[in-house]
Amino acid sequence: MTIQEKLKIIFCGHRILIMVILCLFGLSMVQSRQAPKKKRRAKTDERVYLIHADQLRFNQFSSNPEAQILNGNVAFRHKGAKLYCDSAYFYQASNSFRAFGHVKMYQGDTLSLFSDYAYYDGNNQMAEARHNVILTHRKTKLYTDSLNYDRLYGIGYFFEGGKMIDKQNVLVSDWGEYDTETRQAVFNYNVNLKNPKFVLTTDTLHYDTRTSLAHIVGPSEITSGQSIIHTSQGYYDTNKERARLYGRSTLTNNGKTLTADSLFHNDKTKISQGFNNVVYNDTVNKNQMTSNYFWYNDDTGFAFATDSAVLKEYSQGDTLFVHSDTMKVYTFNINTDSVYRKAHCYNKVRAYRTDIQAVCDSLVYNTKDSCLTMYKDPITWNANRQLLGEVIEVYMKDSTIDRAHVMSQALSVERLPNDTTRFNQISSRDMFGYFNNGEMRKTEAVSNVQCIYYMQDDKDSSLISMTYLETDTMRMFMQDKKLKTIWTCKQNSIMYPITQIPPDKKELPSFAWFDYIRPTDKYDIFVWRGKAKGTELKNIKRRSAPLQFINKDGVVSNKDEKPDATTTQGQPAAEAVKQEPEVTADGGNGIKEKQ
Template sequence: MQKKNTRTNFLNRHRFLLAGFLCLFGVCLLSAQDKKKEPEKKKTRVDLLHAEEAQADKVLHPDIQILIRSVKLRHDSMYMYCDSALIYEKTNSVEAFGNVRMEQGDTLFIYGDYLYYDGMSQLAMLRENVRMINRNTTLTTDSLNYDRLYNLGYYFEGGTLTDEENVLTSEWGEYSPATKISVFNHDVKLVNPKFILTSDTLKYSTATKIATILGPSDIVSDNNHIYSERGFYNTTTEQAELLDRSVLTNEGKKLTGDSIFYDRVLGYGEAFENVQMNDTINKNMLTGNYCFYNEITGSALATQRAVAIDYSQGDSLFMHGDTLRLITYNINTDSMYREMRVYHKVRAYRTDVQAVCDSLVYNSKDSCMTMYTDPILWHGAQQVLGEEIKAYMNDSTIDWVHIINQAFTIEQKDSVHYNQVSGKEMKGFFVAGDMRQVDVNGNVLVIFYPVEERDSSLIGLNYAEGSFLRMLLKDRRMEKGAFIGKANGTMYPMDQIPAEKYKLPTFAWFDYIRPRNKEDIFEWRGKKADQQMQKSDRKPLTSPRNMNIKRNK
């Protein structure tokens, strides 16, 4: 029994010893790893290689050597030159005066009027007229500290870094000859022959000539302005990758996005997510989750919840389609004009007018907006449709519209009664944004409800047929109408209206399609299957004499 206990105690002692040894080994291993993270400090002495005269006072200053004229010192691979110097033997440090020069290899040279060098920490502090030269890069300042352990020079009282492409200035900065990376803080300015970049914080590589934007920054050239708080700008290729809601401005056009790619040489930019391209001159805007703009050709493209917004009239018009494309013709000439193309599933909303169609083109040359494939317009209680609708603008407001083939306008009186007019083609004329006159040509059919003046109650139903009709409107309602030429008509009292006379043969009320607000433009709702328009082969009519009569004022 005693032997068993002795054996057990022996094994336990060895277990504890083994565990302790393993813990000690782990601590040593971690300590060794931590030491590898820090640059190794060399303990070598600062050596005197040459001086024309050397002095020492072993009584008053036993640890100081005074060196005069043509002084040359060395610490490891670093050589130091100056007019005179003091060597402090106890601290292994040097003070150097006049025409100070430090050389490391054949690539790094540092000049100044004064140097204090600590051989223990390998830190050099140079003052007055300091220049650090690393191949094609020169750093100039009046106060520079150079840390040999980290191969890093930094200034803190203003400095300038110059390479083949750029000149950078700031209040504080650092430069690594090994990585060719510099960092600048406070009043940063990068001057390039083609642009100027100002920032609060900037990182710059003298090898790649890429500036990394780390704080609020502006890049200004003759033609445009970039604002960004985070991103990259290649000062050689003039390409930028910008993040965090950066802004690109060019001649009144402002492109904003969560991220932007911009090529200044090729003159185009791409923006991604929550994009806005705002034209402050013409007061319109493109939005979407992707936008492309070429400032040289004047072309633009927006997709992914793309919206064109016109805010020139105070009440903004919002227009959505799968794709919005802007094309500029004869740019930078007196004959310049633009086309806005929107396709497919187009929906538009403004408080006073709404529209849907499959595709749309606006041409600034004739200020005409053409709606294709099942176009429908709503104006208050009125609905207008046809195979094709052309709207002619005057200073961003509708001047007149032309409905081509199967033209049909409907005015809702209540849930049962509708004023209706159909014909081969129709022209509507506007005054101050309100439709005041409508001319209908070809196979005209009319259903009209006259009203009592005193209480606006319906008097009856007036059904008429003819070849040409002119209607006058007031307050967005049909006021009166008259046929020009032959016409047939019948007046039915309200209690004697035949069931088949309530609606014209092609009647369709598309209230379920109508955009309700600016958010509803994203919800496409097509026509019901039994209400699809069959496109005719007829071309627009040649307007007769009556169609050329000027509108009533």
């Protein structure tokens, strides 16, 4: 064998030794993290004492020749406990006995154990009670047919079905245990907790009789009236009717479901809170809210959602997705025939549906009049059309749009098909839209109307001309999604051939195309994109009555004029002598003072 081969063997041996040491170290770490098991206490040497029996006899020819046969008012004592029965077999050598008939064991003044039969081992301090067993500890009672009670640890086990009654709670299961020291119980298999106000069913349940707190550790269902909770982990306070649920939990009530990673519910106040991946689904009204935090009061119908909040409305064939920083829903006249709701979405609202998209700072939807109102720089898109203004109101009918109203600085822009540089445009103070079965049938622009629209050849759809128009009122009538008729009152217009359009006439002064803001899909609603600088709506100064000053001589001056020392602000106009100038028509649309 060469030196190299010997070195290989040595190194391999070292590797194996290191791996074994690491494995043993890891195993010791795992064992150290495991909860230490309770060591069993040492057996007692104290003897079981026979206190009394009406009769005592031996029968060496019976099946129990080593037993003392006791009859009548039998009483035993052992380690602070007393046991009574009608008859018994006493095995003095093994420090045990079998008790028959009206078996009663008392330990102090807080615990008692009744049964028809019992076997007691004094060395292990173990009592095995059978048939019509009742374990009473303070105010808690446990009923079963088979119970083993370990006096060393104060734990009773039942394994053939049992029922525990604690205050107003009744717990039933196939198997369970009760610790008289900690006053905690564990129930397994077909567990049922009944209370006058709710029912809890599960396969594993921990219950604290001191606090009446149920610890859920397996798939469970809690039914309270019309509310149903499904969970697999959490706590339910049976006194306060409060649930703190972890894992994925769901609350269902009257066609509404609330699902979250963590769910807190108070059945007394009807308040629920959801944390992380929250889904609130209303199958009656066909809408859904998702967020990472959700707060809901079932009594008042108030809901609050924030952190990635999304409202999904699926009453139509397609789903509408609305996102904002915060969402609130108010319910009015709840539990009446005239109930209605108001939904508020505010801060960076973005909405998407395949046929319509919208962006605004805030919106309000009122189910009373089915009106959706968008505030602060609202923009809506439909196909290649864009609509914006200071405020947009949309009225719904049978879940479809019925009419719309754009208030102040209204602008409608339509991009021509297969052309990214030309747009049909209408601007006015106000704009109205009327729909039939969700399709626009009429549009009306009112006050300071400006319009640019392109004419197309009917044969090949090529552009022929562009018309610029100014008027006070304009109405457009649609049919089969196409413009059929345009009506205007007195108007000024000019038509340019398509090849002779001045560059400065292609766009209205208020023209803006915000395609870069438009939501592209249901995921894009989370990405906020504001308007480019300089494209915001103008702050228009509204006409208002000037604040006037009236002096003692009855002379009226405006606020921006400096009043003299005798001026009195706010004097009623009826007390002033007002001299209005005479006016006469100047032959045009204005008026002038008569000199």
